[in-house]
Amino acid sequence: MGLRRELSVFVLYLAFISLAEAVTVFMDPSLGLFMHSLLFVSLLGLSALWRGFNPASNLFLGLSLAPLTRILSLSFPLSYFPRYAWYLVAGALMLLAALAVIRAGDLKPRDAGLTLNRPWVQLAFGLTGPAFGIMEYYILRPEPLVSGLSLAEYGLLAFSIVFFTGFVEELVFRGIIQSGAVKALGERAGLLGVALVFAVLHMGWLSMLDMVFVFIVGLLFGFIVLKTGSIVGAGISHGLTNVVLFMVMPYT
Amino acid sequence: MGWRKGEGSLISTVTTVTTVTATFAVGTALGILATVLLISLLAAKEVVMADPRRAFRFLGKSLDVGIAPLLLAFMLTVAVKILEILA
Numbered sequence: 001m002g003l004r005r006e007l008s009v010f011v012l013y014l015a016f017i018s019l020a021e022a023v024t025v026f027m028d029p030s031l032g033l034f035m036h037s038l039l040f041v042s043l044l045g046l047s048a049l050w051r052g053f054n055p056a057s058n059l060f061l062g063l064s065l066a067p068l069t070r071i072l073s074l075s076f077p078l079s080y081f082p083r084y085a086w087y088l089v090a091g092a093l094m095l096l097a098a099l100a101v102i103r104a105g106d107l108k109p110r111d112a113g114l115t116l117n118r119p120w121v122q123l124a125f126g127l128t129g130p131a132f133g134i135m136e137y138y139i140l141r142p143e144p145l146v147s148g149l150s151l152a153e154y155g156l157l158a159f160s161i162v163f164f165t166g167f168v169e170e171l172v173f174r175g176i177i178q179s180g181a182v183k184a185l186g187e188r189a190g191l192l193g194v195a196l197v198f199a200v201l202h203m204g205w206l207s208m209l210d211m212v213f214v215f216i217v218g219l220l221f222g223f224i225v226l227k228t229g230s231i232v233g234a235g236i237s238h239g240l241t242n243v244v245l246f247m248v249m250p251y252t
Numbered sequence: 253m254g255w256r257k258g259e260g261s262l263i264s265t266v267t268t269v270t271t272v273t274a275t276f277a278v279g280t281a282l283g284i285l286a287t288v289l290l291i292s293l294l295a296a297k298e299v300v301m302a303d304p305r306r307a308f309r310f311l312g313k314s315l316d317v318g319i320a321p322l323l324l325a326f327m328l329t330v331a332v333k334i335l336e337i338l339a
Contacts, residue, residue, distance in 0.1 A: 030281045037289045040318060048311035061314055068318060075286030076325045077279060080332040089328070093321040100317040104310070 006056040006184050010063075010193055013043065017066055018200045024070060025203050033074045036067035043067070058105045059180035065172050066197050068097055083146050084157040091164020098171050105180075113175035113231035122233035125224050129166075129240025130248075132217055136241065137249035139210045144250035158243055166239020167231070173198050173218070174225040174234055187226060195219045217241075283329070290322040 016039055024032025047061035072093050078086045102112055109115065116122065146157065173194055181190035195218035199211045221234040293315050301312040 030285060033282055033285050037285070040289075041293075044311060044314045044317065047314060048307045051307055051310045061317070064314075064317055068321070071286060071289065071318075072321055072325060075282045077283065077329055077332075080329065080336075093325055096324060097317050097321045100320045104313040104317060 003185065006054070006059070007189055009046070009056070010059070010181070010185060010189075013039065013060070013063060014193060014196055014200070017197060018203075020067065021070065021200055021203045024074065025206070029074055033071060036070045036074075039067040040064050040071060054184075056180075056184035058107070059177070059184040061105050062101055062172075062176040062180040063197070065094070065097055065101060065177065066201065069094060069172070069201060072097075082153075084149055084153045085160070087157070087160040087164045091160065091168045094172060095164070095168050098168065098176060101176055105176075107176070107179075110229070111179055112171060113179065113225055113229060114171070115230045116232055117228050117230045119232075121228055122230055122236070125233035126236025126240065129237040130244045132237065132241040133244025134249060136210065136213060136245050139213055140205060140207060140245070142246060142250060145246045154247075158247060161242050161246065162236070162239030165242045166237070167235040170221065170225070170231040170235040170238050174222055175231045178222050178225065182226065191219060191222045191226065195222055286322060287326065290319065290326060293318045293322070 016035075020032055020035035020039060023035055043060045043064035047057045047064070050057040050060070073090060076090065076093065078090060081089055098112075101107070102109075146153075149157065177197065178190055178194040181194050184190070185193065195215050198218040199215035202211055202214045205211075221238065225231050225234050297312050297315045297319065300308045300315070303309075
């Protein structure tokens with residue numbers, strides 16, 4: 001009965017996050033930001049209310065990172081910075097938020113997948129990234145991120161994409177949110193729920209096919225993290241996916 | 253008012269990098285909203301940390317999840333603006 005209540009609340013929040021994202025993308029970014037802000041605050045409140053007697057407290061604390069991702073990306077004027085530094089700046093902000101969740105939730109690094117269990121499996125899975133990047137390229141066909149960069153700037157951009165979109169997003173979605181979801185809702189619901197949240201936050205691409213693709217890849221990443229207890233392989237794969245998607249394929 | 257794929261000024265890449273800079277007015281409104289959120293979180297932290305109950309202490313700690321990145325974002329924005337004026 002308890003589990004059913006937590007699952008219902010999670011589904012409700014998933015619906016609200018989807019609605020806020022749809023409002024941001026299709027109607028009014030300011031209203032979307034306001035809705036995401038309300039969701040963020042209410043998730044922290046719910047987490048505090050259940051602290052100490054309900055394991056879902058950490059799930060909802062971690063889930064607050066989903067609306068916060070959009071709050072930060074909407075409100076921070078990235079255009080003030082050179083484009084090659086965008087991922088570094090945006091990722092640093094999310095990393096700071098993720099570390100605050102780890103601290104507030106009394107999580108150990110192992111709880112958030114920050115270990116190197118079965119390194120060869122991690123490395124092997126990491127190398128799947130380029131294949132995902134090629135597949136996603138044929139779905140989205142994005143413009144090249146930048147042109148006319150020096151070698152050093154190109155290297156910084158590639159590193160920041162691997163580290164900040166790969167590692168940090170995996171820390172947030174699989175390391176923190178999924179670990180909380182699996183503990184509170186069970187493996188199946190946890191995996192499925194977090195892959196849905198991850199897919200919903202890709203609504204800005206205006207491609208239903210990409211959302212389905214991201215959902216499936218999110219499930220796969222989640223499964224690997226669940227089975228190995230580490231986000232390293234998923235982080236490498238995610239980072240390489242984006243490097244191939246934005247920095248390699250558009251030039252071919 | 254929402255964003256449309258293909259509009260050069262509306263850039264959506266992955267979850268962490270999505271900016272809406274369609275017009276100066278929209279960008280300013282979003283910045284103001286985020287600043288109001290930051291101030292609200294800081295004020296809420298002061299209030300809840302004054303209460304010794306466990307849930308309130310935890311909430312105070314949890315509010316750092318929003319305060320830390322928003323404060324850094326705010327400081328970076330101010331620093332860039334100052335540098336822009338000085339340059």
